[in-house]
Amino acid sequence: MILAQSASDPLIRWDWVWDHTDDIATATWEHLRLTAVAVALGFVISMVLAMIGLRWPKTYPPITWAAGVMYTIPSLALFAMLVPVTGLTFLTAEIGLVSYTLLILIRNITAGINSVPPDIREAALGMGYTKRRMFWEIEIPLATPAIIAGLRIATVTTVGLVTVTALITLGGLGSFIDSGLRRFFNTEIIVGVVLSVALAVVLDLAIVLVERWLTPWSRHRATVGN
Amino acid sequence: MIRLDAVSKTFPGSTAPAVDRLSFDVPEGEIVILIGPSGCGKTTTLKMINRLVEPTAGTIEVAGKDITSLEAHQLRRGIGYVIQQVGLFPHKTIADNIAVVPRLLGWDASRISARVDELVELVELEPGMGNRYPSELSGGQRQRVGVARALAADPPVLLMDEPFGAVDPIVRARLQDELLRLQAQVRKTIVFVTHDIDEAVKLGDRIALLNVGGILEQYDPPAAVLRDPASEFVADFLGTDRGLKRLSLLPISGVELLPGPVVPPSATANEARLVMAEHGLDWFMVGRDGQISGWLSEEDLAGSSSPAELEVRPLRTTLSPTSSLRDGLDAVVSSRSRVATVFDGDSYLGILTIDQISQEVLR
Numbered sequence: 001m002i003l004a005q006s007a008s009d010p011l012i013r014w015d016w017v018w019d020h021t022d023d024i025a026t027a028t029w030e031h032l033r034l035t036a037v038a039v040a041l042g043f044v045i046s047m048v049l050a051m052i053g054l055r056w057p058k059t060y061p062p063i064t065w066a067a068g069v070m071y072t073i074p075s076l077a078l079f080a081m082l083v084p085v086t087g088l089t090f091l092t093a094e095i096g097l098v099s100y101t102l103l104i105l106i107r108n109i110t111a112g113i114n115s116v117p118p119d120i121r122e123a124a125l126g127m128g129y130t131k132r133r134m135f136w137e138i139e140i141p142l143a144t145p146a147i148i149a150g151l152r153i154a155t156v157t158t159v160g161l162v163t164v165t166a167l168i169t170l171g172g173l174g175s176f177i178d179s180g181l182r183r184f185f186n187t188e189i190i191v192g193v194v195l196s197v198a199l200a201v202v203l204d205l206a207i208v209l210v211e212r213w214l215t216p217w218s219r220h221r222a223t224v225g226n
Numbered sequence: 227m228i229r230l231d232a233v234s235k236t237f238p239g240s241t242a243p244a245v246d247r248l249s250f251d252v253p254e255g256e257i258v259i260l261i262g263p264s265g266c267g268k269t270t271t272l273k274m275i276n277r278l279v280e281p282t283a284g285t286i287e288v289a290g291k292d293i294t295s296l297e298a299h300q301l302r303r304g305i306g307y308v309i310q311q312v313g314l315f316p317h318k319t320i321a322d323n324i325a326v327v328p329r330l331l332g333w334d335a336s337r338i339s340a341r342v343d344e345l346v347e348l349v350e351l352e353p354g355m356g357n358r359y360p361s362e363l364s365g366g367q368r369q370r371v372g373v374a375r376a377l378a379a380d381p382p383v384l385l386m387d388e389p390f391g392a393v394d395p396i397v398r399a400r401l402q403d404e405l406l407r408l409q410a411q412v413r414k415t416i417v418f419v420t421h422d423i424d425e426a427v428k429l430g431d432r433i434a435l436l437n438v439g440g441i442l443e444q445y446d447p448p449a450a451v452l453r454d455p456a457s458e459f460v461a462d463f464l465g466t467d468r469g470l471k472r473l474s475l476l477p478i479s480g481v482e483l484l485p486g487p488v489v490p491p492s493a494t495a496n497e498a499r500l501v502m503a504e505h506g507l508d509w510f511m512v513g514r515d516g517q518i519s520g521w522l523s524e525e526d527l528a529g530s531s532s533p534a535e536l537e538v539r540p541l542r543t544t545l546s547p548t549s550s551l552r553d554g555l556d557a558v559v560s561s562r563s564r565v566a567t568v569f570d571g572d573s574y575l576g577i578l579t580i581d582q583i584s585q586e587v588l589r
Contacts, residue, residue: 021459050477080521122311127277127375128303128330215360 005054013187015157024176025116030173034162038094039155042101050109053133060110067103075100075164093165101154108150114141128157145218148211152204159200162194172201177209227415228252228275228383233284236269244270245440247284252432254382254403256414259430260392261423263463267440269420273419276305288383303330306376306384307412310391312368314360320371321346321356325437327379339568343570345374348408363473366397373405377412384479386418390425427452427471448503448572449475454465478485483576490514491534495527507563512538514571516527544569545578551586554578 017024049067053060078096086092116139124134140147166174173196182189212219228251245267252258255450260268274277275286277298286293293301314323321342328338346356349370360368371382376384389397402425409416420426426433427448435451437442437459444456451547455461466473469565472519487510489498491573502510512533520538530536545554545568559564566573 016419025332117311117313119309119311119313120315122278122310123307124298126278126309126313127326128299128301130299140318144313152569197397208463215317217319217361 004192006098009147011186015186017191024191024195027173027175027192028096028199031159031162031174031196031199033155034090034093034097034165034170034172035155035158035199036219038097038158038162040100041094042105042154043151045098046105046109050106050113051107052109053110053115058108064103065104067099068108070099071103073099075161076167079080079168088170090170092168093170097133097158097161101158104154104157105147105150107152108146112146112150113139115146116142123124141215144215145211148207148214153203155203155207156200158195159203163196179206227289228417229287230271230275231285231287232252233274233281233286234269235267235274235279236282243438245274245281247283248436248440248442250434250442250445252417254415255413255416256431257429259426259433260417260419260436261421261426261433261463262436262443263438264421265438266436268421269387270437271436272387272419275383276302276307276385295566297578299330303327303379304381306379306385307383308372308376308384308386309389312360312372312389312392314375316360319357319359320351320363323360323371324356324374324378325357326375333379341378344376348377348411349374350404366401366452367395369393369401370404373408373507375401377414382415384414384416386416386423386478388419391420391422398425403430409424413449424471425573427475435463457511467504470555471586472551472557473583474550476551477547478545478549478551478568478578481551481578481582483578484582486565486567486574486577487511488513488574489517489533491519492532494532495530498522498527498533499524507565509563511541511567513574516575518567518569518574539568546570547575551583555580555583558583 018086049063053063075096078099079092082092086095113135120142121134124138125131129221130137142201162172163174166172166178169175172193176188176192177197178192180186180190180192229540230251230496231249232247233245233249235244236243244265250258253426260271262268267428270279274281275288275293277293288305291478302512311364312575314320315326318326321339323528324342324345325338331342346353351367351370351374355363355367369392372389372549376386377403377537390401393401406429409562418429420429425481430448431445431509431526432445433451434442435456437443444451446454446456449472451460452464452468452475455464455468457572458519461468487501487507489510489512491512491514493501502508502524509521510533511518511521513519514544518541521541522533522536543557545557545566547568547570549568554566554568558564558578566578568578
């Protein structure tokens, strides 16, 4: 991190912070929105692709290959490619952000479903579940911990990536970092960095709480004798 | 109730059939055991009945209807299914696990909860257990939930695939007893897979003994299988102690007991000695008309003129007519004089000796 060198410039100027609370709130909200939309869309698309991969196992390698390719394109390069086509828009940002969530989400959803023990599946089918109903009522709930683990990584990664979308003028906390760097103004850089880290931590915790709420059975572990 | 007609299964990529032209009928309300060495296709046969495995040839009927006339999931909702690993759904509470099939069948909530309560009681789970999760239960309790779940929609047919294979012998024996008690109440048609011949003898109304490749070697009640093994294979499979196994199926009431050395209290010491000599024993029982007060030994008599003067010793171990001959044999070989006494409540029936037991085995 390059911080400005002027000795007269303190690390953080609280007066600037108090003068810009509205801007900070707006940027935080934009950041949150970009992240939430990206993860939500990424999750829906990954779910569909994972279901295709599970239903027709031959399609799984090409799906993960494509998601892997998208994952490896540097974010700046991707935005540079997209801007001439889709402009400096929300859509451009989301295309980039969503594509980075796919690999991790598809992998975790698939791994979660595949980890359902065979005897559970056999019991479910033997009881008269249809495959579709078994997927939604048995396999998805049991895969929840793995899916949530994927969502946590995707969310934290996306919060980081959203700072880059400031470069295509879509706001978010990255705009403070960007402007601070241009103006050699520490306060703005620190506000941008601290708040984006805080946002990542808060979202991660929120997802953990959602997981606990969704998986009540994993809290009840007691050992009982025969 | 269940009819298999020339049913075969050859798995893809295999040339030898896993099950080969298997035919048998399971009568309504009976427990039929499928047993045999690994590779005999017993589990495959079971799974063909609920179409988890589709036969390559032959037909299976349940309650007079070809099982392929229904959608597989519809068929399965009408057949209870219990597996060795139990396969309880870890994310559902015990009550929700039991309620699975009624939910699939679309019962309304109040009917489901009433039925769950009924089943919790039927399989003797603690009433508060419905809100717990499977991970909080012991192996034996989970197995009971598995049985309750299979019975939930009151299906006429129950398929059980080594249901007690994963629990320890004490719990297994208790679950077997519970199954028999339950069966006396609910009278289901049960097909039960096991590799444990003792379990088969204990639970089965009939035993279907399968050889490798799904060939039916014998299909008979346990006593008949043990008495007349249909082939060398069956005899080998039953083991060298099949005479003993048969004893566990035969009640003492089936043998003719000997009157035993009974002397009325009014008899003289010499009369008592005569009775002992007649039986080749050094003790006798005191009593009359089926009422025995106790026993005395030859030494006890020394110096007295009649048993009436003496204090009799109580009879410790006695058998009842419903005890098995196996218990009888145990009592006989554990007794110093190789004789066991049989009582029906308080009334004396006679004595059991090793000769009568072996006569019964040879019959």
